Amino acid sequence: MIRGMNDEDVMRIVEHGELVEFASEQTLFAEGGDADAFYLIRTGVVALRVVEGGVARRIETLHEGDALGWSWLFPPYKWHFEAVAETPVRAVAVDAAALRSEFEADPAFGYRLIARIAEVMAKRLYATRRQVVNLMGY
Numbered sequence: 380m381i382r383g384m385n386d387e388d389v390m391r392i393v394e395h396g397e398l399v400e401f402a403s404e405q406t407l408f409a410e411g412g413d414a415d416a417f418y419l420i421r422t423g424v425v426a427l428r429v430v431e432g433g434v435a436r437r438i439e440t441l442h443e444g445d446a447l448g449w450s451w452l453f454p455p456y457k458w459h460f461e462a463v464a465e466t467p468v469r470a471v472a473v474d475a476a477a478l479r480s481e482f483e484a485d486p487a488f489g490y491r492l493i494a495r496i497a498e499v500m501a502k503r504l505y506a507t508r509r510q511v512v513n514l515m516g517y
Contacts, residue, residue, distance in 0.1 A: 380446035380495050381419065388491060392419075395478055396471040407447070407462040407470075414450035414458050416472040423468030427503070428461050435461065439506045446499050451475030 381389050396419070401407055407418065410430050418425075422443050428435040438460070441447055447470070450458045456475070482489030 380444075380499055382444070384491070384495070388488060391481055391488060392473055392478065392492070393471065395481070396473040399470055399472045401464040401468040401470070403464055403466055405464045405468075407464060407468070408458045409461045410458050412458050414448060414456045415475050417446065417448035417451050417475060417478075418462075419471040419473065420445045420447060421469045421471065423470075424465040425468055426463050426465050428463065429459075429507075430461055435463075436510075438510060439503055440465070446496070449496055449500055451479075452493070452496065 381392065398421075399418075401423070407425060408414070420441055420443055425441040425445075425447060426437050427439045427441060427447070428437050430436075441462075447462055448458070450456065450460075452475075478492075482492070
């Protein structure tokens, strides 16, 4: 997601981030939890899943270079999915509240970042659509 961004924007994101690590099978976040960060995956594999009736269904697999999470952008700032490490994962967890403050201070920066996040959202929605079509047997 940050590939191709100008250096100043990347630094504004990274200054609100911290390196985090997750073991295989560890949950990065759970549906309904506070969406207080978003993640830039540096290494590893993460399963993005939706949980319905106690059954978790994978909607996408994320890898190095992928961004994870957009629920931090929209009140009430709660996760709508769950993310689980399939392998050991190293990521940058970016403080969502700090980034939203940056958007308030510099709307042009906010627009540039949200435009990139919208691209990620569109791809994820398309992946979900494909899965629904496959499940329904169309």
